Amino acid sequence: MANENMLLQVKNLHTIFHTEDGTVEAIGGVDFEVKEGETLGIVGESGCGKSVTSLSVMRLLPKGIGEIPQGEVIYKGKNLLKLPEKEMRKIRGKEIAMIFQEPMTALNPVYTVGDQLVEMVELHLGMNKKEAYDYAIKMFEKVGIPMPEKRIYSYPHELSGGLRQRAMIAMMMSCNPSLLIADEPTTALDVTIQAQVLDLMRALLKEYNSSLIMITHDLGVIAEMAERVAVMYAGRIVEYADIIPLFKKPSHPYTVGLMRSIPRPDVEVDRLDSIKGVVPDLFHMPKGCRFNTRCPYTTDKCFEEEPPLFEVEPGHFSRCWRYAEMEELSKHWESGE
Amino acid sequence: MASFIIRRILLLPVTLLGLTFLIFFFTSFLSPYQLLSAYVQDPRQLQGGNVEKLIDKYGLRENFMIRYGKWLGQISHGNLGWSLSLNEPVSVVIEQRFPATLELTIYAIIPVIFVGIWLGVVASVHHNGVIDQILRVFALLGYSIPAFVLGLLILFIFYGVLGWLPPGRLDQWAQMIFFSKNFHHYTGLATIDALLNGNIPIFLDALKHLISPILTLSYLSWAGLLRITRSSMLESLGQDYIRTARAKGLSEKMIVNKHARRNALIPATTVAGLMFIGMLGGVIITETIFNYPGIGSFAAQAATQFDYAGILGVALVYGLVTIIGNLIVDISYAMIDPRVRLG
Numbered sequence: 001m002a003n004e005n006m007l008l009q010v011k012n013l014h015t016i017f018h019t020e021d022g023t024v025e026a027i028g029g030v031d032f033e034v035k036e037g038e039t040l041g042i043v044g045e046s047g048c049g050k051s052v053t054s055l056s057v058m059r060l061l062p063k064g065i066g067e068i069p070q071g072e073v074i075y076k077g078k079n080l081l082k083l084p085e086k087e088m089r090k091i092r093g094k095e096i097a098m099i100f101q102e103p104m105t106a107l108n109p110v111y112t113v114g115d116q117l118v119e120m121v122e123l124h125l126g127m128n129k130k131e132a133y134d135y136a137i138k139m140f141e142k143v144g145i146p147m148p149e150k151r152i153y154s155y156p157h158e159l160s161g162g163l164r165q166r167a168m169i170a171m172m173m174s175c176n177p178s179l180l181i182a183d184e185p186t187t188a189l190d191v192t193i194q195a196q197v198l199d200l201m202r203a204l205l206k207e208y209n210s211s212l213i214m215i216t217h218d219l220g221v222i223a224e225m226a227e228r229v230a231v232m233y234a235g236r237i238v239e240y241a242d243i244i245p246l247f248k249k250p251s252h253p254y255t256v257g258l259m260r261s262i263p264r265p266d267v268e269v270d271r272l273d274s275i276k277g278v279v280p281d282l283f284h285m286p287k288g289c290r291f292n293t294r295c296p297y298t299t300d301k302c303f304e305e306e307p308p309l310f311e312v313e314p315g316h317f318s319r320c321w322r323y324a325e326m327e328e329l330s331k332h333w334e335s336g337e
Numbered sequence: 338m339a340s341f342i343i344r345r346i347l348l349l350p351v352t353l354l355g356l357t358f359l360i361f362f363f364t365s366f367l368s369p370y371q372l373l374s375a376y377v378q379d380p381r382q383l384q385g386g387n388v389e390k391l392i393d394k395y396g397l398r399e400n401f402m403i404r405y406g407k408w409l410g411q412i413s414h415g416n417l418g419w420s421l422s423l424n425e426p427v428s429v430v431i432e433q434r435f436p437a438t439l440e441l442t443i444y445a446i447i448p449v450i451f452v453g454i455w456l457g458v459v460a461s462v463h464h465n466g467v468i469d470q471i472l473r474v475f476a477l478l479g480y481s482i483p484a485f486v487l488g489l490l491i492l493f494i495f496y497g498v499l500g501w502l503p504p505g506r507l508d509q510w511a512q513m514i515f516f517s518k519n520f521h522h523y524t525g526l527a528t529i530d531a532l533l534n535g536n537i538p539i540f541l542d543a544l545k546h547l548i549s550p551i552l553t554l555s556y557l558s559w560a561g562l563l564r565i566t567r568s569s570m571l572e573s574l575g576q577d578y579i580r581t582a583r584a585k586g587l588s589e590k591m592i593v594n595k596h597a598r599r600n601a602l603i604p605a606t607t608v609a610g611l612m613f614i615g616m617l618g619g620v621i622i623t624e625t626i627f628n629y630p631g632i633g634s635f636a637a638q639a640a641t642q643f644d645y646a647g648i649l650g651v652a653l654v655y656g657l658v659t660i661i662g663n664l665i666v667d668i669s670y671a672m673i674d675p676r677v678r679l680g
Contacts, residue, residue: 093586
């Protein structure tokens with residue numbers, strides 16, 4: 001527990017949303033840790049709660065709608081959920097920064113990208129306008145934006161998608177945060193730009209010795225970036241392991257399904273495997289294991305009782321009753337078609 | 338930015354020409370005798386057998402394009418004809434009455450823009466709170482009460498019952514001073530000229546006469562701008578860039594006043610511009626109710642008394658104001674939203 005280089009510990013995090021149709025639980029008891037300089041990947045399909053998790057950590061849930069009734073987010077020994085809003089604002093951007101999926105909408109269209117970076121360093125690093133602009137040019141140069149002294153005066157709509165995301169990264173790294181949360185940072189970019197942006201992020205994280213929480217639905221991106229991975233499904237972490245054990249020995253049927261649905265150049269198949277069905281909606285969660293509506297390996301127990309997180313091997317956890325048989329079971333897959 | 342403004346201003350003469358063409362087109366349905374009133378400067382010109390001579394002089398029996406060309410020549414020299422309803426040249430009427438209307442609308446629109454937008458922002462920040470609910474009722478009333486009802490109510494209460502706010506533009510004594518030789522007319526706006534002449538009593542008198550028509554004229558706009566600002570603020574507060582701003586650790590004040598408001602101003606500006614133009618139309622009712630000697634009450638008189646020259650003159654003034662109003666909206670639009678400047 002009292003690990004020296006532990007940066008962030010999320011314990012038993014619950015997030016609920018008050019909607020017009022009633023209250024739903026978006027996240028039900030999520031635990032994970034991020035060590036200094038480490039990259040944690042959170043994988044899952046749309047609506048599994050991965051973005052909500054990151055917003056909960058930052059306490060950026062929509063006011064009056066999202067609420068965290070239970071849980072702890074310990075950052076450098078402080079519980080962020082107990083912090084007054086004013087203290088929390090000093091953490092946001094300076095200690096924990098966040099990069100979003102769509103840089104076009106995540107940047108304010110009516111201010112220059114330079115101005116949006118400058119207001120942040122003025123706030124957190126106490127620079128004056130002149131210093132802040134010089135600093136902004138340096139940051140833009142660092143993230144590989146050509147002609148930074150001109151580009152800081154550009155508006156978001158005047159930049160390409162890749163440059164916008166670079167500007168976003170420059171902005172969010174400008175205060176040298178200890179933890180960066182990247183929510184699908186490359187999803188809106190095409191593949192070549194995606195690779196460049198990932199390389200850039202890796203280089204910056206190394207230079208600043210920052211940790212990263214990489215949220216994505218793309219196992220390829222995870223394989224490239226992460227050291228440890230949490231697979232999320234319907235508001236739960238279903239598998240939590242280091243990157244190599246996870247890919248070598250996936251121990252939850254959902255992870256197995258995800259891996260089987262990636263096209264592989266070394267295996268020839270007629271048709272790619274897929275996971276049948278869709279994510280259950282939050283109002284109608286199945287009894288028992290939340291994956292039971294889509295799992296090909298269900299037993300009676302799966303419909304009665306929700307499995308806890310089992311330790312498959314040291315540091316490798318799976319939320320499946322049949323985790324021990326998974327290696328054998330995963331040879332057969334009942335596809336969605 | 339500068340090139341955007343220049344481009345817009347260069348378009349102005351073209352729009353103006355289109356406007357005059359349209360107005361003249363409508364008059365072309367009138368007989369030469371009816372049209373003549375739009376040309377003569379003084380009824381005495383019509384004495385004797387001059388009518389036919391004048392019709393020939395102004396080419397009123399020629400084909401449309403020649404008539405149009407000659408008419409353009411006339412209006413470009415400021416000759417807008419003789420107003421039957423007021424027995425004065427139309428150009429003189431407009432020169433006297435336009436500043437009065439301008440005074441009314443400017444005083445009506447400026448508080449609407451600043452306070453209306455501010456109230457809209459407040460309502461959105463306190464979304465569904467007590468302040469929001471109060472403002473909602475206030476806005477609903479604004480939408481529901483027509484200007485002629487509100488105007489009569491205000492007139493009845495504040496003049497009829499309380500006797501505080503009289504109709505008209507100035508009291509008798511103030512008018513005598515205002516139109517005397519010693520009183521300099523710098524702008525034509527009674528309040529400002531009074532201040533420039535150092536005459537505080539006249540300033541206060543003019544203000545007293547302005548309050549009721551301003552309230553009548555602007556109440557609907559208050560409601561409209563408040564609601565538009567509120568809804569566009571709510572929309573803008575839900576955008577991704579607001580989440581980014583929060584993630585950057587900016588204060589709520591900064592988020593609302595910098596990041597959300599500027600984006601919310603884009604639709605609000607359009608509406609405010611349209612409101613200003615609409616107000617100039619709305620003054621017809623308001624000025625008539627309060628017997629305020631502006632363009633609006635002149636328009637009402639001219640229209641009911643078949644004063645063709647008067648109607649033409651008013652149409653020209655309204656058209657001109659609309660064009661200039663739109664130009665100002667376009668320019669402020671480009672100032673607020675950088676994406677517009679390219680187009």
